[in-house]
Amino acid sequence: MKIKDDLIAQGRKLACGDNSSEMPPQPGKQDPTTQYPRPPFPPQRQEPPGLASKMNPRPDHGEKSYRGFGRLVGRKALVTGGDSGIGRAAAIAFAREGADVAINYLPVEESDAREVVDLIQAEGRKAVTIPGDIRDEGFCKKLVADAVRELGGLDILVNNAAMQTSQPSIAELTTEQFDSTFKANVYAMFWITKAALPHLEPGASIINTSSVQAYDPSPHLLDYAQTKACQVIFTKSLAKQLGEKGIRVNAVAPGPYWTPLQPSGGSSPEKVQAFGEDTPLGRPGQPAELGALYVLLASQESSYATGQVYGSSGGEGEP
Numbered sequence: 001m002k003i004k005d006d007l008i009a010q011g012r013k014l015a016c017g018d019n020s021s022e023m024p025p026q027p028g029k030q031d032p033t034t035q036y037p038r039p040p041f042p043p044q045r046q047e048p049p050g051l052a053s054k055m056n057p058r059p060d061h062g063e064k065s066y067r068g069f070g071r072l073v074g075r076k077a078l079v080t081g082g083d084s085g086i087g088r089a090a091a092i093a094f095a096r097e098g099a100d101v102a103i104n105y106l107p108v109e110e111s112d113a114r115e116v117v118d119l120i121q122a123e124g125r126k127a128v129t130i131p132g133d134i135r136d137e138g139f140c141k142k143l144v145a146d147a148v149r150e151l152g153g154l155d156i157l158v159n160n161a162a163m164q165t166s167q168p169s170i171a172e173l174t175t176e177q178f179d180s181t182f183k184a185n186v187y188a189m190f191w192i193t194k195a196a197l198p199h200l201e202p203g204a205s206i207i208n209t210s211s212v213q214a215y216d217p218s219p220h221l222l223d224y225a226q227t228k229a230c231q232v233i234f235t236k237s238l239a240k241q242l243g244e245k246g247i248r249v250n251a252v253a254p255g256p257y258w259t260p261l262q263p264s265g266g267s268s269p270e271k272v273q274a275f276g277e278d279t280p281l282g283r284p285g286q287p288a289e290l291g292a293l294y295v296l297l298a299s300q301e302s303s304y305a306t307g308q309v310y311g312s313s314g315g316e317g318e319p
Ligand code: NAD
Pocket: 049, 050, 080, 081, 082, 083, 084, 085, 086, 087, 104, 105, 106, 109, 132, 133, 134, 135, 160, 161, 162, 163, 164, 184, 209, 210, 211, 212, 253, 254, 255, 256, 257, 258, 259, 260, 261, 262
């Protein structure tokens, strides 16, 4: 209660324009082309799902830089794939804005997940870990039930976990891979959202991580790109169903971001070395560059945004 009161007081203080003490300085104006590492990157390869701790250079998820303004004080969030990459950036940002956060990930990612738990707890917020494979409907139901029980409710659901396996042609794309990609990226979003809905009240927010692949697919991501397109239409259709309930549903469509998804089979080793090179900014995005977008969509500040897709892709692709 004390922590919550302190955060509310901090939020009020900031809302009144007093940011003189305790808070780290806001990032200053910078050239975005040189703000973060540019290709070429060192050769690297990991077994899927990969670990952020083994990437070179290590991704920036906002660990040191994300600064909260009390925009999600007291909210309860569930983030799938919250151990690393874009999900970790959202989890850190949510906690810094005053939310308690449950993260889901695969058991082999426990070491990445522990780093996120430490960061959430450092903010005085509750961190809940629920490892497990979301390709299983029974686990998805349990995931939501455990999150709701441990957090004491649910206000924000981020369907972010995904599988991406590059294949040079349709001839190499097996039924097993096609099935697995759709289970993790499409079915799980359906199962988790369906299980979460009875717990969501007016003001709740669902955010699905789609991709520029939904609009401008790469030839080697035939199955993955289809799942990302499914997520866009799921988002737009569900937003129409849930509008009258006061529950908003939006999607984020990132371009190339420096996360374990890429060196663990999402891109070929050659593409990883040149990752982000062909964007107008000449580099991949870092997960930290998306944290504020997830906060915006989760918070009341975007109260009229539902059924929307927000892009952030270094100048390429749609939306
Ligand atoms: P990431 O590897 O850090 O995160 C993906 C997470 O998905 C993993 O951490 C893992 O915990 C989870 N996951 C995968 N299979 C799972 C399963 N069967 N059960 C439970 N969890 C599972 O990579 P990321 O790039 O941050 O990916 C997050 C989202 O961003 C994904 O939806 C991805 O499609 C999307 N995205 C990424 C990029 C990019 O360039 N990195 C671009 C556009 C969209």
